[in-house]
Amino acid sequence: MIIKNKTASFFALLIILFIGYIIYWGTTKPVSVVIQAGHEGRTTGNTGAASKLFHEEKWNIYVANAVAKQLRGWEIDVKRVPAHVRFTRAKIAVSIHFDGATNPCASGASIGYPSKDSHAFAQRWKKLYAGYFPFKWQEDNFTANLKEYYAYKWIRANKFLVLELGEITCEEQTTWLKPRLKKIAHLIAYAIATELGENIRKPNF
Ligand SMILES: [Zn+2]
Incomplete structure (x- = not known):
């Protein structure tokens, strides 16, 4: 009887470990793309830039959802995440933000990234967006928030860009954006999609 219980316990433990392993694998399985809406879900701490009219978080969510939808439309697997992130692995991670400035219109668009692995992708994005966005650019990684973005530690991506798409405290920019x-x-x-090697036609605006 004792032996039987021991055997049963052993198999029960084995099943628990197996289920645990499946759950672990499911949550850490690499995805092609992670899209984060900056500040999404934060009620304290860094809740994002805001002007009298606009709040960065809302715009981040809107843009992040639209990016994810478009990528899925091209059959690319996407994990859409809020500000609070868990350990994730991806080929590409992009975090969506809009900047704020104490002196309105002192800022504009910029890019943050954790290492030179993302540098070439960052320059390709800059070239693409600079052809469209008619306002100023800041240097890459010009703030600590861009250079040492907290999610770099959690989302292990081959290439990771934090995009500031413009300044939400500048009326001239928000009117355009x-x-x-x-x-x-x-x-x-x-x-x-292009960075992943997909052959997608360039949108012309
Ligand atoms: Zn932000």
């Missing part, structure tokens, strides 16, 4: 958010999302999706 607001009606173009969907097009900008399309441009981001195109840049990601």
